[in-house]
Amino acid sequence: MLAMSRNDLLLFLGFTIAVLAMPIWLQPFGAAYPDLLQRFTIYAILAVGFNILFGLTGYLSFGHAAFFGVGSYAAVWSFKLLSMDAIPAMAFAIVVSGIFALLIGYVSLRRSGIYFSILTLAFAQMSYNLAYSVLTPITNGETGLQLDLADPRYLDRAFSAAPAGLPSPTLLGAPLTGYAGFYFCAGFLIIAFFIAQRITGSPFGMMLKGIKSNQTRMNYTGFNTKPYTLAAFVISGMYAGLAGALLAITDPLAGAERMQWTASGEVVLMTILGGAGTLVGPVIGAWLIKYFENIFSAINDSILTRFFAFLPEGADHVAVTIASKFVGEGWFLTLGLVFVLIVVFLPGGIMEGVRRIVGLFNRSGKTPRHTPAQVQPAE
Amino acid sequence: MTMPNVVLHVADVHKRFGGLHALADIDLQVEEGQTHAIIGPNGAGKSTLLNVIIGKLAPTSGTVVFDGAILTGRKPYEINQLGIARVFQTPEIFSDLSVLHNVMIPALAKRDGAFKLNMLRALDSETGIRAEAQDMLEDVGMTSSRDMAAGSLSRGDKRRMELAMCLIQHPRLLLLDEPTAGMSRHDTNTTIELLKKIKSRGMTKVIIEHDMHVVFSLADKISVLAQGRIIADGTPDQVRGNPKVQEAYLGGTH
Structure with a gap:
């Protein structure tokens, strides 16, 4: 039952190695510190899950950050009430976000296309506003939900006395800070990728692709498409919940801004940038955006001055002035440009670029092949 | 005389779109194993009738019964699971x-x-x-x-x-909406051969078609629809000789 084709196995092994070796190959890019690496893996999980709904099923959710935020809140509540251990926190977060996705999905999936997107956006903004103000007893409003010395932590208390300071999340007693935290998240990214790969290659995944391609035909072929789309929605919401929980595990606080529409839009960007409908694309998109956000935004004028020092006097000032608009606070500008270029020239995202390059090499080889069917990029 | 086994019975179906009476008093019986063609000029209500059978449109009144099960009110996927498949005028495929x-x-x-x-x-x-x-x-x-x-x-x-x-x-019943529309003569003939092959396996078919060549090479029975009403019903030879049909369809529009 768990047999994999040779190609799938190679992809999975390649992905696993690439993820585990991130601290090594990200060194030259200046991104190999645990805090950022954790974010890379967490947002990759979010994007992989989002792709099951958007890339595979063709439903563009504009409110996925809601599940991400719910996951974070649920995890922090598990820390506060039960235990500082990561396992109950994650289990709780996945279950709660799954139920949340079931409710929102049930209503939103009554419509498709733009109306579906608007419904999810509306629900997410409602969730954001609830978290920000109305539900303050649960979410602690704009301060964000944090650990407290007075937290009961019933499970932990049953086994040991309260420690002196604020505890931090653990895995069966081992701390989850620094690289331990990264490898913990990386493990879940690998599992998440594996499950997504299995879903894509299953008859269920084929039905999701069928729904994306032609829902009318699916109906006249004898499929009740509603439970299929709802299942995809819930799975993808649970992925987001898992990602939100991991973010709370690496840094145990949860704020409402995590649920804002900009956060929802970011996942959409990640998936389209990397290549919607592909397995690896959303991961690459997530890494790229988080890289821009953290590295480009940290570049300032003095770094630029050093970088352009080789230019003659005067020219270096011009170069620094122009370049400074694209870094630091202006990193959004760079990201926007990259996004526009990719969508215009590579509608299938970075993965389409990869495919084209591979295609060039194949053509220069001597085996002419008929065009295989490929998943088309989402609109 | 033995009673033929009626698989599909469209009973007293009316369909109105606002003021337009698209289908009026339609009564149609399709017998098991037969190929039943529905012909008629453009706008006669042929596609509307097919859409009512398959559950895409709800009739204003009347029922559609398939092998003892009432189809009216069921969703397209339920109708398919009962054993009815449909070929569309514009192919509905997973591109x-x-x-x-x-x-x-x-x-x-x-x-x-x-x-x-x-x-x-x-x-x-x-x-x-x-x-x-x-x-x-x-x-x-x-x-x-x-x-x-x-x-x-x-x-x-x-x-x-x-x-x-x-x-x-x-499927126990196959609905074909102009299966050869826009096809070359060669492709049309290939499709006719294919449909004849299916027929020999005893599959019941309802076919809507413009091309008289296709209709007369395949159909066991023909119903002629004009302005939402069935104006003639019978074997190809009976229909060919019917003066009302000549007027409304064969001679009228061509």
Whole structure:
């Protein structure tokens, strides 16, 4: 039952190695510190899950950050009430976000296309506003939900006395800070990728692709498409919940801004940038955006001055002035440009670029092949 | 005289769109194993009738009964699961998927029903379904385009593949909406041969068609629709000789 084709196995092994070796190959890019690496893996999980709904099923959710935020809140509540251990926190977060996705999905999936997107956006903004103000007893409003010395932590208390300071999340007693935290998240990214790969290659995944391609035909072929789309929605919401929980595990606080529409839009960007409908694309998109956000935004004028020092006097000032608009606070500008270029020239995202390059090499080889069917990029 | 086994009974169906009486007093009986053609000039209500049968449109009044089950009020997927498949005027196919997958999906619907959460199984391990789909593609002469994206097929091939998608479900009733519209003479003849082959297997068919050549080579029975009413009913020869038909259709518009 768990047999994999040779190609799938190679992809999975390649992905696993690439993820585990991130601290090594990200060194030259200046991104190999645990805090950022954790974010890379967490947002990759979010994007992989989002792709099951958007890339595979063709439903563009504009409110996925809601599940991400719910996951974070649920995890922090598990820390506060039960235990500082990561396992109950994650289990709780996945279950709660799954139920949340079931409710929102049930209503939103009554419509498709733009109306579906608007419904999810509306629900997410409602969730954001609830978290920000109305539900303050649960979410602690704009301060964000944090650990407290007075937290009961019933499970932990049953086994040991309260420690002196604020505890931090653990895995069966081992701390989850620094690289331990990264490898913990990386493990879940690998599992998440594996499950997504299995879903894509299953008859269920084929039905999701069928729904994306032609829902009318699916109906006249004898499929009740509603439970299929709802299942995809819930799975993808649970992925987001898992990602939100991991973010709370690496840094145990949860704020409402995590649920804002900009956060929802970011996942959409990640998936389209990397290549919607592909397995690896959303991961690459997530890494790229988080890289821009953290590295480009940290570049300032003095770094630029050093970088352009080789230019003659005067020219270096011009170069620094122009370049400074694209870094630091202006990193959004760079990201926007990259996004526009990719969508215009590579509608299938970075993965389409990869495919084209591979295609060039194949053509220069001597085996002419008929065009295989490929998943088309989402609109 | 033995009573023929009526598989599909459209009983007293009316359909109004606002002031337009698109279907009036339609009574149609399709017998098991027969090919029943519905002909008529443009706007006569042929496609509306098909849409009422398949559950896309609800009739204003009247019922559609298929093998003892009332179809009116059921959803398209339920109607398909009862054993009715449909070929559309503009092929409804999965353009992004390969031809083989296009044919495997309906086979899975037949085997697994309207919903099954089978995500642990690999599609590659569905060897039975795959073999079935390959046989089907061979039947319609499309083995060579098996791995092509369905969207890149020619118009005629898309129609043939859609037919294969319906046939793999072994439906008890097959509805065909102008299966040869826009086809070359050669493709039309290939399709006629294919439909005759199916007929020899005893599948009941309702076919809407403009092309009289196709109708008279396939149909056992013909109903003529004009302005939402059935104006004639009978064997091809009876219909051909009917003066009302001559006036409304054969001579009238051409």
